[in-house]
Amino acid sequence: xxxxxxxxxxxPRPRGFHLITGEIVEAVPELRAVRVGLAHLFIRHxxxxxxxxxxxxxxxxxxxxxWFNAAVPEQFGGWTHTLEGxxxxxxxxxxxxxxxxxxxxxxDGRLDLGTWQGVYLCEHRDAGGPRSLTVTxxxxxxxxx
Numbered sequence: 001x002x003x004x005x006x007x008x009x010x011x012p013r014p015r016g017f018h019l020i021t022g023e024i025v026e027a028v029p030e031l032r033a034v035r036v037g038l039a040h041l042f043i044r045h046x047x048x049x050x051x052x053x054x055x056x057x058x059x060x061x062x063x064x065x066x067w068f069n070a071a072v073p074e075q076f077g078g079w080t081h082t083l084e085g086x087x088x089x090x091x092x093x094x095x096x097x098x099x100x101x102x103x104x105x106x107x108d109g110r111l112d113l114g115t116w117q118g119v120y121l122c123e124h125r126d127a128g129g130p131r132s133l134t135v136t137x138x139x140x141x142x143x144x145x
Contacts, residue, residue, distance in 0.1 A: 003136065003137070003138050004028065004030045004135075004136070004137040004138070005134065005135070005136050005137075006027055006028050006030075006134070006135045007132060007133070007134055007135075008023070008024065008027045008028075008132070008133040008134075008135060009130050009131070009132055009133075010121055010130060010131045010132075010133065011130060012127070012128065012129050012130050012131075013121065013123050013128070013131075014123065014126070014127075015065070015087070015123050015124065015125060015126050015128075016061060016062075016065045016123055017051075017053075017060075017061040017062075017064045017065055017120045017121075017122050017123075018061070018120060018121045018122075018123065019055055019061075019118045019119070019120060020119050020120065020121045021055065021111065021113070021118045021119045024041065024111075024119060024133070024135060025110070025111065027135070028135050028137065030137065031106060031109060031110065031111070031137060032109040032110075033109065033141045034106045034109060034137060034139040034140070034141060035107070035108060035109070035139065035140050035141055035142040036105075036106065036107055036139055036140050037105075037106040037137060037138055037139015037140060038103055038104070038105060038106060038137070038138060039103070039104045039105075039106050039111060039135060039136070039137045040101060040102070040103045040104075040135070040136045040137075041101060041102045041103075041104070041119065041133055041134075041135055042100055042101045042133065042134045042135075042136070043101070043121070043131060043132070043133050044100075044132045044133070044134065045095070045100075045128070045131055045132070046091075046092055046095055047088060047091035047092055047095055047124050047125050047128060048091070048095060048121060048122060048123050048124055048125070048128055048131050049094065049095040049096075049097075049098035049099055049100060049122040049124070050098070050099065050100065050101060050102050050119065050120065050122065050133075051098045051099075051102070051119075051120045051122055052102055052104070052113070052117055052118070052119055052120070053117065053118070053120060054116050054117070054118070055113075055116055055117055055118025056116055061120070064120075064122075068094050068097075068124070072090045072093045072094050072097075073090065074086045074087055074090050076090070085125075085126075087124070087125050087126050088125065090124065091124035091125045091128075092124075094122070094124040095122070095124055098122055102119065104119075106137065106139050
């Protein structure tokens with residue numbers, strides 16, 4: 001199977017942790033042909049990030065946001081990078097803590113996640129705007145590729 005690369009633009013979302021697994025799967029129909037492989041997800045931003053976690057309870061996403069806001073407060077008082085607003089430097093730090101990418105297994109035409117796992121867009125700005133992801137997939141389709 002040749003390498004597949006897709007760019008996805010996610011609609012703007014408010015600050016918080018948002019499940020995007022379904023959007024990714026929908027945007028990459030070639031995924032359904034992969035018997036076994038890997039999908040690499042990369043967000044091309046420095047104030048948003050990706051993570052994998054609980055996909056059922058919205059409380060988990062709210063608790064993530066609460067913890068990150070307490071751990072990296074806007075009112076820290078020591079930020080020097082402030083030209084883009086009080087949420088910008090904290091957003092950069094939060095994005096660095098979580099990271100810009102995930103590598104996920106693919107099996108039988110789907111992301112091979114655990115029962116309660118989902119991919120989160122972690123939006124760390126109040127108004128971050130649309131977010132761009134690159135999805136790269138390689139694997140065996142069982143057709144000699």
